Amino acid sequence: MPAFLIRRALGAAAMLCAVATIVFSILQIVPGDPAELLLSSGGRTVTPEAVANLRTQMGLDRPVTEQYANFMKDLAGLDFGSSIIDGSSxxxxxxxxxxxxxxxxxxxxxxxxxxxxxxxxxxxxxxxxxxxxxxxxxxxxxxxxxxxxxxxxxxxxxxxxxxxxxxxxxxxxxxxxxxxxxxxxxxxxxxxxxxxxxxxxxxxxxxxxxxxxxxxxxxxxxxxxxxxxxxxxxxxxxxxxxxxxxxxxxxxxxxxxxxxxxxxxxxxxxxxxxxxxxxxxxxxxxxxxxxxxxxxxxxxxxxxxxxxxxxxxxxxx
Structure with missing residues (x-):
């Protein structure tokens, strides 16, 4: 029984890592700049400076590998960050x-x-x-x-x-x-x-x-x-x-x-x-x-x- 539980637990952990990778990848390949899409919602006019500031806030200006590493690290610590709309946890x-x-x-x-x-x-x-x-x-x-x-x-x-x-x-x-x-x-x-x-x-x-x-x-x-x-x-x-x-x-x-x-x-x-x-x-x-x-x-x-x-x-x- 212990060996069975260990196998299943490791399999579940591997599956969760795979899901995390897929979710991260999908949001990376979504057409358009997330920061620009967010700021321009409702037909608002945005400036390049505002887009750049939001990209920095969201961590989108960093290399993809660094974004992925930070995402997995935060996920392991159950730290999902803050909402970019209202800043709430x-x-x-x-x-x-x-x-x-x-x-x-x-x-x-x-x-x-x-x-x-x-x-x-x-x-x-x-x-x-x-x-x-x-x-x-x-x-x-x-x-x-x-x-x-x-x-x-x-x-x-x-x-x-x-x-x-x-x-x-x-x-x-x-x-x-x-x-x-x-x-x-x-x-x-x-x-x-x-x-x-x-x-x-x-x-x-x-x-x-x-x-x-x-x-x-x-x-x-x-x-x-x-x-x-x-x-x-x-x-x-x-x-x-x-x-x-x-x-x-x-x-x-x-x-x-x-x-x-x-x-x-x-x-x-x-x-x-x-x-x-x-x-x-x-x-x-x-x-x-x-x-x-x-x-x-x-x-x-x-x-x-x-x-x-x-x-x-x-x-x-």
Whole structure:
């Protein structure tokens, strides 16, 4: 196990370095001078002196190799510098907004998995039944409807028509736990539906495949209670591939939150990124992309570890 963890950790570190190099390179080859583009936004007339001063402030007047070395050094120290728009600390802004986005993703994952795993298992054990047919149709619907459409429908239904949930906004947990959870529910539900549908289909297919194995029939023939057969034999051996998919989809949820945070006015990391792109605040864009990439890589590392615990054969590959 220690050797397996070391290999995976080194692989994750190498991948993060590769992502950092790609992000740095992309911003280097973007057409135009970032300093000039920033100063000339809104049709403003700029002077060469102003452009030169901003290039110095952004470090763009240094050799590319030096810029890259400084970027990697700052990244290793979690120092993202300051925004070139308002001079605020990028690390501070990310630190304030990231927990809100992670909370949204965690709440969405809890809702999705709490529904999809039991529903997928029940549908597989009763394949062809009424519940199976209805749930499969609903999952197809959830997979096909864009998340921003879901968010708009939920706001119209629950906030404007029924008036039982807020249309958006954010209330700190310390200020009012009840209002905080109420404001969190609709955004989390909107994000969760796509993941719920995918996990449901994966669980259903995996359980149906597992239950047809000979060792399941042997466990039943030994007189084991059906619930124990399902819990200890079928589910345990079915969830390995599902966990891998969940890890990938949790990373995808980071992208889904961009539209959801906008629709519900949730002050998370995605809104920070959108604002930075609109204002051409390149240091912020670079920092947010690296943060999201690191989270995605970390999620997949954790998933691999969990998968290896469920199936020790993975450690030998």
């Amino acid at each position: 990028i690390s501070g802004n990310i630190g304030a907004r990231l927990p809100r986005t992670l909370e949204l993703i965690a709440a969405a994952a809890i809702i999705a998995l709490g529904v999809a795993i039991p529903a997928g298992t029940f549908a597989a054990l009763n394949a062809g039944g009424t519940f199976d047919r209805i749930a499969s149709g609903v999952s197809a619907l959830f997979m096909s409807v864009p998340v921003f459409v879901v968010g708009t429908i939920f706001i119209y239904l629950f906030a404007q028509t029924l008036n039982i949930l807020p249309a958006g906004g954010y209330v700190p947990l310390a200020q009012s736990p009840g209002q905080h959870l109420t404001a969190l529910f609709l955004p989390a539900l909107s994000v969760s539906l796509g993941l719920m549908a995918i996990v449901y289909r994966m669980v259903r297919g995996s359980v149906m495949e597992t239950r047809s194995n000979d060792w399941v029939r042997t466990a039943k023939a030994k007189g084991l209670p059906w619930r124990k057969v399902v819990r200890s034999h079928i589910l345990r051996n079915s969830l390995g591939p599902v966990i891998t998919v969940i890890g990938i989809q949790l990373g995808v949820l980071l992208g889904s939150t961009v539209l959801v945070e906008y629709v519900y006015n949730w002050p998370g990391l995605s809104g920070f990124l959108v604002t930075a792109v609109e204002q051409r605040d390149y240091p912020v864009v670079r920092a947010v992309i690296m943060t999201v990439s690191a989270i995605f890589i970390l999620i997949n590392l954790v998933v691999e570890i969990i998968y290896s615990l469920l199936d020790p054969r993975i450690q030998l590959k």
